[in-house]
Amino acid sequence: RKEVEQDPGPFNVPEGATVAFNCTYSNSASQSFFWYRQDCRKEPKLLMSVYSSGNEDGRFTAQLNRASQYISLLIRDSKLSDSATYLCVVSPNQAGTALIFGKGTTLSVSS
């Protein structure tokens, strides 16, 4: 079983759509969870951290379910500029350790 699994997509949606990405992780001892965004031929950039209580940043909402080892990202009112690959990322058990990346989910928003 892969450590972090994501549906690779692609997700093709029109502007204004709501889209949800899901991710599962295998290590129940994982401590921290993130969504990163990677544009084509660019470096990954932190989009948001994910907390058990859920957190929202503008049009983006992230949720964590530790019991199910499941992470989600919801994007509302999609913009053309949201087109990118979204990487589900898990940090194992202590700060300073390497991040474990999923393979990413590709989103394409069209007008």
Next chain:
Amino acid sequence: DTAVSQTPKYLVTQMGNDKSIKCEQNLGHDTMYWYKQDSKKFLKIMFSYNNKELIINETVPNRFSPKSPDKAHLNLHINSLELGDSAVYFCASGRGYEQYFGPGTRLTVT
């Protein structure tokens, strides 16, 4: 201001050559990393250094040797390059759980 910088951005070389990639961060972080992103876009850790000390060394051929002259720099030297080494190499630095990535070095081995 560039937080994490890498040079060169592109590197094209022939099999068997030795090459180096340099990385510098001005964020004051204690920990730096090298990641490899292969042709399938899968991003995977190679090495991690904390205060110039190696703390993570994943299953990477010993042709790859990281060197950290100080905590702001982490360079990657690769000996006897092979076709399979072609990838994008990202340097990153972090404090706590968040990491910041450099722009990547696209290595092509011919």
